[in-house]
Amino acid sequence: MTTIAVLGAGKIGEALLSGLLSGGRSPDELLFTERYEGRAAELTKQYGVRAVDVPTAAVEAEVLVVAVKPQDIDPVLAELAPVVSDRNLVVSLCAGLPTSLYERKLPDSIPVVRVMPNTPMLVGQAMSVISAGKHAKQQHLELVEELLSTVGEVIRVPEAQQDAVTALSGSGPAYFFYLVEAMIDAGILLGIPRNVAEKLIIQSAVGAATMLAETGTHPVILREAVTSPAGTTIMAIRELERHGVRAALLAAIEAARDRSQELGKAHEG
Numbered sequence: 001m002t003t004i005a006v007l008g009a010g011k012i013g014e015a016l017l018s019g020l021l022s023g024g025r026s027p028d029e030l031l032f033t034e035r036y037e038g039r040a041a042e043l044t045k046q047y048g049v050r051a052v053d054v055p056t057a058a059v060e061a062e063v064l065v066v067a068v069k070p071q072d073i074d075p076v077l078a079e080l081a082p083v084v085s086d087r088n089l090v091v092s093l094c095a096g097l098p099t100s101l102y103e104r105k106l107p108d109s110i111p112v113v114r115v116m117p118n119t120p121m122l123v124g125q126a127m128s129v130i131s132a133g134k135h136a137k138q139q140h141l142e143l144v145e146e147l148l149s150t151v152g153e154v155i156r157v158p159e160a161q162q163d164a165v166t167a168l169s170g171s172g173p174a175y176f177f178y179l180v181e182a183m184i185d186a187g188i189l190l191g192i193p194r195n196v197a198e199k200l201i202i203q204s205a206v207g208a209a210t211m212l213a214e215t216g217t218h219p220v221i222l223r224e225a226v227t228s229p230a231g232t233t234i235m236a237i238r239e240l241e242r243h244g245v246r247a248a249l250l251a252a253i254e255a256a257r258d259r260s261q262e263l264g265k266a267h268e269g
């Protein structure tokens with residue numbers, strides 16, 4: 001049994017706890033740390049998972065998953081440094097933070113794996129992207145893959161690609177939620193009741209995502225199949241192009257990548 005401690009059980013930390021439990025892991029194999037007692041008590045009540053302090057986490061858990069905001073990392077590393085040992089594997093979910101930061105601040109030879117997950121982890125549909133730090137070996141990557149494959153898909157990339165990955169799949173669900181929100185608003189504009197507009201758009205999103213995932217057909221081909229000559233779809237596509245939606249997406253994702261790089265630079269030693 002591998003015990004996992006989540007350090008900072010906020011949105012993504014809670015999604016991980018919840019996803020691991022739904023994936024069949026027992027609450028006894030999970031621990032977490034939280035800043036406020038009220039939040040800790042709430043999570044224990046909901047999931048049956050024990051809240052501990054960092055020294056206890058380092059002794060009882062082999063895998064320490066750091067899930068605090070990048071801006072909150074310094075006190076966590078200061079708490080971890082005196083208690084972590086080479087029986088621990090440190091897994092960072094923090095946007096922008098390089099494995100070299102952990103390697104610099106923690107004792108020598110602690111293995112670190114950087115992961116960029118996303119919130120669909122809550123429903124077992126995460127995209128988690130992992131990269132090895134200097135001391136992380138094949139067995140560490142395999143352990144992280146085994147853990148995260150219970151809550152979605154996992155792939156490996158070189159760490160140099162992690163800022164781009166953060167902008168694509170880490171933040172990605174937010175772009176889809178934004179699009180769905182805007183399309184529901186369009187339904188309201190056209191006089192459709194909100195509950196009906198929500199049903200139409202959410203089922204269209206689920207259907208489109210399922211076609212992409214299950215058929216393996218390129219999105220251009222799928223879109224062309226919806227776009228009839230002189231029909232309705234091409235009128236909408238012309239407006240999307242006229243308003244620069246494609247260029248806006250390219251610029252938006254580039255801005256997210258730049259912010260991830262900036263978060264890392266703020267912690268350069």
Ligand SMILES: NC(=O)C1=CN([C@@H]2O[C@H](COP(=O)(O)OP(=O)(O)OC[C@H]3O[C@@H](n4cnc5c(N)ncnc54)[C@H](OP(=O)(O)O)[C@@H]3O)[C@@H](O)[C@H]2O)C=CC1
Nearest residue numbers: 008009010011012033034035067068069070072093094095
């Ligand atoms: N949300 C997302 O979709 C994704 C987030 N990430 C990464 O995951 C990390 C967490 O993000 P997110 O979950 O959104 O943020 P949250 O703020 O929701 O979660 C962080 C949690 O850690 C707690 N915390 C802060 N400092 C400490 C500490 N010293 N000890 C224990 N707990 C602490 C916070 O408490 P308090 O609220 O009191 O500050 C909060 O509950 C970030 O680094 C982010 O880049 C990665 C992929 C996706």
Ligand SMILES: O=C(O)[C@@H]1CCC=N1
Nearest residue numbers: 095166169170171172
């Ligand atoms: O917005 C953020 O910074 C985090 C990282 C990826 C998704 N959410």
